[in-house]
Amino acid sequence: SHAMPVMSATPEVQTPAVANSRFEKFQMKWKGIKVAVPQSEMDEEVDYSDFDDLLKDQSFSFERGETVTGTIIQFEHNSCLVDIGAKAPAYLPLRECSLAPVDDVEDAVSLDQ
Structure with a gap:
């Protein structure tokens, strides 16, 4: 055996x-x-219906150019993704990460900041 x-x-x-x-x-x-x-x-069943109901109750009214606060969740090439409490993360390009010029996003911000 x-x-x-x-x-x-x-x-x-x-x-x-x-x-x-x-x-x-x-x-x-x-x-x-x-x-x-x-x-x-991996076999566990996940029910997202409650999550969808909670999202429907939220009001996401962001305008282009508006300043919002959030948490850095991932680095991308010359940018990072920011959790702003919406359905999808916000995109923060390198040129907007810092008032001073930087060559890398990670020089200006850090994860969970």
Whole structure:
């Protein structure tokens, strides 16, 4: 008889081998490490109807050029994404990240700021 592999409760961290394509290099630079999710967690049913109802009750009336506050959630190439409490994050380009000129978004702002 063959022994069945035992899954541990902690997720296994997978480190990518060598990035061959341009996309893989970009993904390694910006996406971080990949974490294996146990199949049992992937099979769970998610009901988004309550979430949709909550969003319908919110009023999102943002105007172009309006100044709003938010939290930096992700860096992109020459920009970052900001959670402003709307359905989708806001886009913050490099030229608007700082009053002083900077070469990289990460020089002006940090995650969760």
